Amino acid sequence: MVKEMLRQGGRSARIQAAVHAAVNALSKEVGREELTVPLIAERAGVTPSTIYRRWGDLSELLADVAVQRLRPISDPDDTGAITSDLEAFVLQYAEEMSSPVGRTLLLDVLAASSDVSGPAGRCCQYTKQHLETIRIRATARGEDAFDINEAIDVVIAPIVYHILFGDRAPDEEYCRALLARL
Amino acid sequence: MVKEMLRQGGRSARIQAAVHAAVNALSKEVGREELTVPLIAERAGVTPSTIYRRWGDLSELLADVAVQRLRPISDPDDTGAITSDLEAFVLQYAEEMSSPVGRTLLLDVLAASSDVSGPAGRCCQYTKQHLETIRIRATARGEDAFDINEAIDVVIAPIVYHILFGDRAPDEEYCRALLARL
DNA sequence: TTCCTAACGCTAAAAAATTGCGTTAATGTA
DNA sequence: TACATTAACGCAATTTTTTAGCGTTAGGAA
Structure with missing residues (x-):
């Protein structure tokens, strides 16, 4: 609601x-x-x-609070290069989301909605916007850009998957390995 | 409980x-x-x-029912080749999970537990077992096998991600594109 | 200021969750 | 088979949560 x-x-x-x-x-x-x-x-x-x-009800309230907390307060750090920009962002993302509270926030958001306009869709957009920011910066520098959807599939999705199913901890080493695939 | x-x-x-x-x-x-x-x-x-x-409580009951329904009743189809085996399995997986009921089952399972021994961990194992079956078949045929964890990262994880966040429908074309990355 | 009404507080009623206690029946043992 | 043990259930009372009616308060616009 x-x-x-x-x-x-x-x-x-x-x-x-x-x-x-x-x-x-x-x-x-x-x-x-x-x-x-x-x-x-x-x-x-x-x-x-x-x-x-x-x-x-409670679940919708929790979802509403969760999107607020997941809403980015600032743009990802500008480290000067696309590789380090991406790495910094992904590591921080994995760090925040893999904690018990981070996982709970994700589930709160997911449980509330099934369509794009809902909380889940918005959180998805937040991630895309961050990646978009990094991509725009890269092209401005003359670096060859990456595809955002591909980045989500190759890097973000596996991290989220392992956080949710709890079968594996997305540590730095793992995240770097994912980034290497891009 | x-x-x-x-x-x-x-x-x-x-x-x-x-x-x-x-x-x-x-x-x-x-x-x-x-x-x-x-x-x-x-x-x-x-x-x-x-x-x-x-x-x-209700959520744990629903999770219990969900794992029963997600539990595989049979091994994946043997189509004679590793590529088609994988494709058949992945397409069926995406088909089942992307429906409203499939998505709900996933969320029920995820909401109930955070550790490996819980429902989520078990469902994760189901998928791995299926992939393992396909891999063993492949090696028995003399085909060069794939890495299961890589298959999860490259193919399964993106599918699940888009189902949960609802930002994209995992249709056949998309699934095939993911498989091509393996 | 004044009007309109969305949003809130209060209260009562309905529904759901919890708990104690007696009963039933599954399992082990003789 | 007969018996003892106790896990699991049914029943009912209690507590807590959820819903709904209705009057009141306070944004926002004229």
């Missing part, structure tokens, strides 16, 4: 911020299983019905 | 079968959101407390 809010200022915005903050705070304090809507509501100083009306 | 059952015969087995059947039946009739423990219990002719005691 997660209505896109006809009113985005004042009280409505304050409540959203309070609820998001409550989710983030409680996520660290209590386990995932103990995280309930009434608990979040109390911490945020809000009635549970407000959360139910605005987000629908 | 999903206790491994000290008693596996008689009533215990009948109830498990009834509950699993109820989940599979109701999954088609009602949507995923409407699927509740009391509803499943009623259909299975069981009290809700039985389900809660045995599986813990």
Whole structure:
């Protein structure tokens, strides 16, 4: 659900911020299983019905919070060369996502939606945008660019796969091996 | 949770079968959101407390059912050559998983566990076993084999990635392109 | 300022999850 | 086969969560 809010200022915005903050705070304090809507509501100083009306249920609220946290705050580092740019970005991506919280964020996002317009599609776009930034920088330098979809298939997808299925830790060595395939 | 059952015969087995059947039946009739423990219990002719005691909660029950459905019933088709064996397997895999129910099964499995011994790890093993079967056949024929982990990274992982994030449909053409990279 | 109404709080009712306790039946042993 | 043991279940009471009605508050526009 997660209505896109006809009113985005004042009280409505304050409540959203309070609820998001409550989710983030409680996520660290209590386990995932103990995280309930009434608990979040109390911490945020809000009635549970407000959360139910605005987000629908817990999973959608968690997905909404997850996309906020996965939303990039800045462009990937400019290291001066396409190879090192990519390496820096991928290593950081694997680092963040492979942690228990990172994996949980991914699952929260995936569980909420099945179509492109949903949270999952947006997170997918975030990654593409970062790669696009790196690619544009590369072409500006005169380096020969890489294909973004190919980068996703060859590098990002395997990392995500192993994080989700937990059959292998995407350490630096592994990530570098993936990058070498590009 | 999903206790491994000290008693596996008689009533215990009948109830498990009834509950699993109820989940599979109701999954088609009602949507995923409407699927509740009391509803499943009623259909299975069981009290809700039985389900809660045995599986813990709905998500673990769904994961348990999902691994059963994802468990291979037979070896991949033997088409006579490694290339066609792989292609047949991958196309079928993509076909099954890219449907709404397939995607849901994947998410059910992923949501339940984070370590290798869990449902996700087992499903991962299923895929590996299939690939292993194809590889062994190939070497028996004298064909030069492929690396299983590489096949997962290059072919399976991208397919799963696009299914989960919903940013692209893994059609036949796309799958063949992935296979060509091996 | 004034109006309109989206969004919230409060409350009651419905539904789901938890727990104690007695009962049933699966499994091992004589 | 008969018996003892206890895992697993059913039932029912309790707690918690979710839903829904209705009045109130506060953005946003005229």
